[in-house]
Amino acid sequence: MSDSxxxxxxxxxxxxxxxxxxxxxxxxxxxxxxxxxxxVVSRVYDHVAFYRRRMDQLGVTPSDxxxxxxxxxxxxxxxxxxxxxxxxxxxxxxxxQIVRLHASSGTTGKPIxxxxxxxxxxxxxxxxxxxxxxAGLSEGDIVxxxxxxxxxxxxxxxxxxxxxxxxxxxxxxxxNTDRQIMILKDFGVTAICCTPSYFLHxxxxxxxxxxxxxxxxxRVGVFGAEPWTEAMRRRIEELAGIKAYDIYGxxxxxxxxxxxxxxxxxxxxIFEDHFYPEIVDPETGRPVPEGADGELVITTLTxxxxxxxxxxxxxxxxxxxxxxxxxxxxxxxxxxxxxxxDMFIVRGVNVFPSxxxxxxxxxxxxxxxxxxxxxxxRGLDDVDVQIEVTPxxxxxxxxxxxxxxxxxxxxxxQTVNIRVNVSLVEPHSIARSEGKARRVIDKRDL
Ligand code: ADP
Numbered sequence: 091m092s093d094s095x096x097x098x099x100x101x102x103x104x105x106x107x108x109x110x111x112x113x114x115x116x117x118x119x120x121x122x123x124x125x126x127x128x129x130v131v132s133r134v135y136d137h138v139a140f141y142r143r144r145m146d147q148l149g150v151t152p153s154d155x156x157x158x159x160x161x162x163x164x165x166x167x168x169x170x171x172x173x174x175x176x177x178x179x180x181x182x183x184x185x186x187q188i189v190r191l192h193a194s195s196g197t198t199g200k201p202i203x204x205x206x207x208x209x210x211x212x213x214x215x216x217x218x219x220x221x222x223x224x225a226g227l228s229e230g231d232i233v234x235x236x237x238x239x240x241x242x243x244x245x246x247x248x249x250x251x252x253x254x255x256x257x258x259x260x261x262x263x264x265x266n267t268d269r270q271i272m273i274l275k276d277f278g279v280t281a282i283c284c285t286p287s288y289f290l291h292x293x294x295x296x297x298x299x300x301x302x303x304x305x306x307x308x309r310v311g312v313f314g315a316e317p318w319t320e321a322m323r324r325r326i327e328e329l330a331g332i333k334a335y336d337i338y339g340x341x342x343x344x345x346x347x348x349x350x351x352x353x354x355x356x357x358x359x360i361f362e363d364h365f366y367p368e369i370v371d372p373e374t375g376r377p378v379p380e381g382a383d384g385e386l387v388i389t390t391l392t393x394x395x396x397x398x399x400x401x402x403x404x405x406x407x408x409x410x411x412x413x414x415x416x417x418x419x420x421x422x423x424x425x426x427x428x429x430x431x432d433m434f435i436v437r438g439v440n441v442f443p444s445x446x447x448x449x450x451x452x453x454x455x456x457x458x459x460x461x462x463x464x465x466x467x468r469g470l471d472d473v474d475v476q477i478e479v480t481p482x483x484x485x486x487x488x489x490x491x492x493x494x495x496x497x498x499x500x501x502x503x504q505t506v507n508i509r510v511n512v513s514l515v516e517p518h519s520i521a522r523s524e525g526k527a528r529r530v531i532d533k534r535d536l
Contacts, residue, residue: 218251243345357422
């Protein structure tokens with residue numbers, strides 16, 4: 091390892107014992123993955139009727155799994171399987187060993203359950219320590235945790251990770267924005283964790299009450315749990331004077347801590363010693379060519395309570411080529427622009443909210459708050475995009491507003507290839523969320 095890695099934003103991570111596996115030689119990692127895959131497959135075959143059935147159907151037994159390369163012999167697990175086995179059907183440990191239950195936020199239907207043994211909580215803590223360390227945090231940082239505490243995994247996941255890192259954690263949870271801002275300021279907070287959309291709301295409110303976040307000690311944002319674009323990152327970094335890092339996770343796998351950006355801010359390193367990633371064609375389930383877009387599929391290698399074999403995340407991404415500037419050897423995935431079930435189809439065209447976000451952030455004068463409403467009249471779909479504009483512009487001449495509206499409609503049309511109706515609305519007229527933003531309202535009754 092070169093000495094240059096011993097300084098700079100990654101120095102803290104480099105020397106944090108929890109992060110040592112971030113830099114492990116690939117061959118050593120593969121051996122560890124192979125060993126762990128064999129263990130987890132035996133575990134689910136012996137303890138989970140669902141997996142034994144699925145493996146029997148495919149004619150696969152644990153002895154067929156000799157290395158990590160055999161992972162594609164294993165069955166996929168779908169979100170619907172988790173719902174069918176609701177609540178405890180996929181547990182691979184007796185209840186007596188299960189010390190925590192969580193449930194997904196239910197963005198796309200009935201919640202699903204996640205279970206943890208004490209060992210699983212330790213794994214979770216480990217990957218969250220590595221997540222924060224990768225964002226350049228260490229002892230001495232004051233972390234305001236504005237992810238929701240409760241059934242949602244964000245709050246407690248980030249909490250225990252930041253504590254184990256040695257940072258000072260303030261468990262504010264989401265909401266009560268004025269109090270969040272007071273604490274941010276009075277406690278000299280250096281890092282905040284929440285959804286990017288909620289942080290934008292915090293920034294708006296701070297400006298409204300006369301606080302410029304750029305003048306506070308805050309220097310890092312650890313944002314995730316929902317899709318956000320590179321343009322949104324730049325906007326946040328500029329408005330708040332911080333570095334904004336993307337983190338990724340999902341309840342089915344563990345919660346936050348599946349992948350995280352490092353100082354390179356170019357893709358998320360997957361904690362592959364615990365979560366084995368594949369990227370497949372969502373239609374055929376076959377691996378996509380190296381570097382191509384596809385659905386992220388994850389196998390948990392170390393979980394005890396509720397291991398997942400080849401879980402179909404429905405999140406669309408790609409493996410990034412090349413090595414990371416931070417020296418981490420873990421594979422990187424491109425930031426997740428969308429989940430496959432985020433997509434809506436209008437007049438035969440597939441559209442993702444993130445494409446609209448990208449287009450509107452290219453145009454000056456708008457705020458990064460928007461909402462998309464889909465309607466259908468006499469069989470024809472319409473897309474209405476409401477976008478907030480800056481207070482100066484809102485009070486400006488009508489012609490300036492009209493001009494902006496046209497530029498936005500054009501920018502969106504160029505990006506998604508369909509005409510949309512754009513309405514400019516005053517600041518604060520679109521509902522804010524304390525957690526995940528709801529970008530699309532579908533009134534089409536499909
Ligand atoms: P739900 O599926 O109900 O939203 P979760 O809270 O478990 O439940 O959310 C996990 C999902 O959130 C992921 O599958 C992904 O779609 C989204 N997500 C999490 N982190 C990110 C991120 N950094 N970028 C984009 N999407 C993310």
